[in-house]
Amino acid sequence: MAKATPVELEDVTAAYEGQTTPALVGVSLAVEAGELLAVLGPNGAGKSTLLRVMSGALTPQTGSAKLFGEPLDAQPRERIARRVALVAQASDVAFGFTVREVVMMGRAPHQGSWMRPSDDDARITQEAIQRCDLEALADRRVDALSGGEQKRVAIARAIAQRPEVLLLDEPGAFLDVRHQVALYDLLDQLKEGGLAIVVSMHDINAAAQYASRVVLMKEGRLVAVGKIEEVLTYRQLQRTFDADLYCGVNELTGTRFFLPMRAK
Numbered sequence: 001m002a003k004a005t006p007v008e009l010e011d012v013t014a015a016y017e018g019q020t021t022p023a024l025v026g027v028s029l030a031v032e033a034g035e036l037l038a039v040l041g042p043n044g045a046g047k048s049t050l051l052r053v054m055s056g057a058l059t060p061q062t063g064s065a066k067l068f069g070e071p072l073d074a075q076p077r078e079r080i081a082r083r084v085a086l087v088a089q090a091s092d093v094a095f096g097f098t099v100r101e102v103v104m105m106g107r108a109p110h111q112g113s114w115m116r117p118s119d120d121d122a123r124i125t126q127e128a129i130q131r132c133d134l135e136a137l138a139d140r141r142v143d144a145l146s147g148g149e150q151k152r153v154a155i156a157r158a159i160a161q162r163p164e165v166l167l168l169d170e171p172g173a174f175l176d177v178r179h180q181v182a183l184y185d186l187l188d189q190l191k192e193g194g195l196a197i198v199v200s201m202h203d204i205n206a207a208a209q210y211a212s213r214v215v216l217m218k219e220g221r222l223v224a225v226g227k228i229e230e231v232l233t234y235r236q237l238q239r240t241f242d243a244d245l246y247c248g249v250n251e252l253t254g255t256r257f258f259l260p261m262r263a264k
Helices: 049-054 077-083 099-110 117-132 149-160 179-192 204-211 234-241
Strands: 007-014 022-030 037-039 062-067 084-087 165-168 196-200 213-219 221-226 245-248 257-258
Touching: 022 049, 022 213, 022 221, 022 257, 037 049, 037 149, 037 179, 037 204, 049 084, 049 165, 049 196, 077 084, 077 099, 084 149, 099 149, 117 149, 149 179, 165 179, 165 221, 179 196, 179 204, 204 257, 213 234, 221 234, 234 245
Parallel strands: 037 196, 037 213, 084 165, 165 196
Antiparallel strands: 007 022, 007 062, 213 221, 245 257
């Protein structure tokens, strides 16, 4: 028997409390296991809202949002927390806690009511710390770290959660070049392991290099969804960003790359 699709949205319209204009309009989208779906679009396009709907944090006004074939709003939060991890653009800093303690918090959905970490929890936490290059910082307080280091802690916490769906909102923000490359290489490994990954990002070149499929969004609507060569074209990007981007191909790798064109 085939396993249900990890995330499935059908004709979703969603808005925040007190707002009359929807942040998402008529969005239909599915995310499969073992793929990295990159979501691109200008500021205010609805990328963060899309991830919040997928995580169950925001309930659609109309349409349906399903997690493994079941409506998200009908599932207990405890079950969703075991299956879905969301790394937001900005996370509340855990004052007074060390890196190791914060990463261990990712194990909370899998622990009993006493919240006592097991040997497995400790092992999984250490593995997440290593994969996010945080070993040298493990015993430091998170509130004493830089913005990029705190972002890596948030990602490590999500990985320690061992979710089946990983949602990341601009995870490359604040990261230096080395850690950006390491992050996307790690996501590529997790994808190959069967994880369903959705990443909101502004880096079109990273999307072209790592994504299985790409989504373009504008004003809360989907502009295009599909393979890199179908979606990341001059006309589609110009329509989405209202800017001219040169589209080239790396002759060594065959990967597409994009450069902003100078206004005349």
